[in-house]
Amino acid sequence: MKIYKLGEDVLRQKCVPVEPAEINDEMRNFFNEMFDTMDEAQGVGLAGPQVGVSKRFFVITVDDGVRRVFVNPQIVHTSSELCDYDEGCLSLPGFEEKIRRPSKVTVSALNEFGKPFTLEADGLLARCIQHENDHLDGIVYIDRGDPEFAAKVTAQMKKRLERAQKKEAEKARKAASIAAKIAAKQAAKESKK
Known part of the structure; x- marks a missing residue:
């Protein structure tokens, strides 16, 4: 989970x-x-x-x-x-x-x-x-x-979350790119038949 x-x-x-x-x-x-x-x-x-x-x-x-x-x-x-x-x-x-x-x-x-x-x-x-x-x-x-500690932790957790979201977006972009290349190769093979 x-x-x-x-x-x-x-x-x-x-x-x-x-x-x-x-x-x-x-x-x-x-x-x-x-x-x-x-x-x-x-x-x-x-x-x-x-x-x-x-x-x-x-x-x-x-x-x-x-x-x-x-x-x-x-x-x-x-x-x-x-x-x-x-x-x-x-x-x-x-x-x-x-x-x-x-x-x-x-x-x-x-x-x-x-x-x-x-x-x-x-x-x-x-x-x-x-x-x-x-x-x-x-x-x-x-x-x-302590409110100061809470503000510091919240800011650091926000940065961590943003980094994690960027990594996920990059992973999704790469996966989509690979899938598109595979689909293009498959389509090229099919068109040669």
Whole structure:
């Protein structure tokens, strides 16, 4: 799966809820693909918009190795106690910033089978839930930190995105050129028959 990067519109859109009928085998396969993509990228969480889907779901695997799926999550309680942690994001590769968040959360959601659950979390799991839940509202972690750092990262990610788009356009141009040459050779062969 492609992981969308900061600068691509889908990361700034507010996601829509998942309808209960959408939670089926196809969606469960999609969640498994998300876990595989996240593991390959060495992440601990991945939200729908990060793979191009503006729906309210995310997946998380932290230190305990448990694969957790959150569909239509709602954070129903946060602790007054805050803690700092260096956060990174698969949509902003190569950047980290110390972000202050509540140290404990309670979240209600549906699992991958559409069954409701409530989870009280602390530590890395609580942080990941908050980080991934932010993605569902079009928020990335740098929005919660130093505005100067956010501006710098946004500018650098914009340049990366522009370079990637230029590379893709050049690849497409070359492929079209090769295809045209092949077609011309084929047409020349056909006309000689």
